[in-house]
Structure formats: structure tokens, C-alpha cells
Amino acid sequence: MRTRAKYITVKEARAGMELCVKVEVVNQGRLFSLPSGHKLTGDNLFQLVAHRAEFIFVTEPDPRSDEQVATDAAAAAYRIMEIFSGADLTDSTTATLFNQVLIYRSA
């Protein structure tokens, strides 16, 4: 199955998710860390909450079909075009931002 990497809140994290990058959280002078590639356990989730971690970067299975991925990308592109409908896309900074958001949403 295809996977996708995304930033999620600790509340959204589930046991079994794999970390894309290491986590290091310091709370009250105590360091809690987990290495890249580590699969989260229930105890890890508890520790992340206890150390007041806010977000993590994980890889998760992407069960969507190719058609669904294409549909989602089209919907995201439509919304981005709506958001930028009043922007001057001949301006290079605006155009680059538009493209970067488009790429980010298609990932």
C-alpha cells in the first residue's frame, strides 16, 4: 500500500504510526526523544502528551485509490484557485507562493 508523510497533532497520533523524523521534546528540563523510523506505541503517545508535544511528522498508510487521489488533488487545486482569485499571479512572489501551495497540497 502507498504511504504518505504528514504533520499531525499529538491528539491525531495513533499507535503503530511511523515517525518520519526524530522527536525531541523538553519539558521541565527533561528530554523525551524518539528516533526517526520508530513506530509509536501507546506508552509513547502518553509520554508525548505528558511532555506537552504539539505535533509530530509521521508516515501513514494511504488507502486511497488513484482515482480518489486525483479527485482530492483536483478539489484542493480548485480551492487554492478560489483563495487566490483576487491575487495578481503575474507578480513573481505571489505566483511562486501559489505554486508552492499547489505542490504542497498535491503531495
Add this chain to the structure above:
Amino acid sequence: MTSHLITRDEVIERSKGLPTFPNILNKILNTIDDFEANSNLVVRHVKQDPVIAAQVLSAANTASKARQRGDISDIHAAIAMIGLGRVREIAMFSSTSGFVNSFAVKEIPVSLWTHSIAVGVCGEELANYNATPELANAAMIAGLLHDIGQLWLYCYYPAELRAAFRDTRERHIGIEIAEREHFGLDHQQIGSWLADYWHLPADICAAIRYHHQPDDAMQTPLVALVHVAEVLSNALDLTGRIENHVTTVSTPAFKLLGLIWGSESRPEFGPLFGRIEARSRHVNELMQSGKFL
């Protein structure tokens, strides 16, 4: 098209019927980052706000009980027990929730608050990304307050403001332009009058005043930070509000923050977007679990 010309006198006079943003938050955040040097000052500021002091003590006693230790009744010991990160969180959420709650009787859309929180978080992330963490606290507060002028308009001219928002959607123009057509001035001007009247720091006042036209105030980095934070917040559709539109984008502001998109020297825009999105959701969830949104 101008329906009513709003003056500074009217804004200040009517603001007396509104809550004042608690400046104590700014004082706590400014001293908290250097606790070793300012420990007595942090303690004094925390003591000045009974609600924050009570919440700090409550959190410390909960932690102390969990470790089977005795009661804590001293603020200094309480801060040592829970850590400065938790104090910062308590001060931030307590002050903001008190401020938001005091508007509960008014018909302020929740999206105004969630957007303000998102811009605050985005500003904080940009400050850290741009290696200016000393601006992170001010960026959060300026983000929370950048649309304070709209809040005033919602209180006293809600129908006209909604009409201005309709114009932005139908004519693809920025809200600041629609407001100038309806009121003769925009929410930046109203917000800066309020911020000045509340004696907020000069850079926060400037960020409120110029966040849609940062090129007029590039000497104040916080202005560029809040401008870019709002542009990214809208571009990334944070909080999914219908008003999310990108109209004006300041190239000098983006350059000042080192955001040279897509360049090989700064290829990490994806993680930046990801962190902004995740943290915005996290903070908004925290706020909503506090049941004041």
C-alpha cells in the same frame, strides 16, 4: 459608497464599552524567556493576575500530588514545579480566553478568533524559521490582535461589515479595500487606534496598523512577520473559513523573512507549511477544549 465615516473619537469612545486586552500577557511573555535573569519579575507579573496565578498554583498542585509531594502555595515554587512552558501556555490561554469570553454577548463569528489564533501560530513559526525567536511571543500576540479593528466593527457595524465581506467575495478585492469604501477607513486604522489607546508595545501597534501594507513599515520586522503570517494562513486555508483570500502579497516582506520559495538554499517550505498547519490545529483544539470558542 461610504455609509458612515468613522473617526478616532468614535472608536475610542465606544471602545470604553469593550473589554481591554490584558497587557499583563505581554509582560509575562517578555520576561519568561529569560527566567534566570527575570525570575522575580515573572513571579511578580504572574501574581498581578489572580486568574493566571490561581491556574499556575492549580497546575503545580496537580503535578505535586501526582508525584506524592506536599501542597504548593508559593508562586515561585509553583513555576519551578510545572516549568516555564506550562506557565507560558496558561498565561496565553487564560488571558485570551478571558478576553474572548468578555465578548460573548456580541455576535462575533468564531472564525474571527480561530483565524486570529492561526495567524498568531503562523507568526510564531515564522519567527523561529527566520531565526528571530525573540520575536515569537510578540508575533503570537500581534497575530491574535491583528484584526482587532474588525472585532470593533462587528460590535458596532455588523451589517455593514458583512456587506464589505460580501464585496470581497463578489469583486475579488481585499477586505481592507472594501472597508475603506464602506467606512472611509479600514480595520487596520481602527485596530491601531485601539492598540495605542490600550498602550500596547509600539511594534505590535505597527503590525496591527500595517499588516495589509507592510511596505510602509519595513523598519519594523514584526509588521512583515504578521503580513506574511496572514498571507500564509489564508493561502493554506487554515481553519477553512470562507473569508480566506490572498490578495496583496508584499515581496519585500517575504524577502525580509528569507522566504525565497523553491530556492535550493531554502528547500524546507513543505515542513514549514506542515508545522504551521499542525500547530494551528493543535492550538485551536486547545482553545476549543477550554470551551471559550
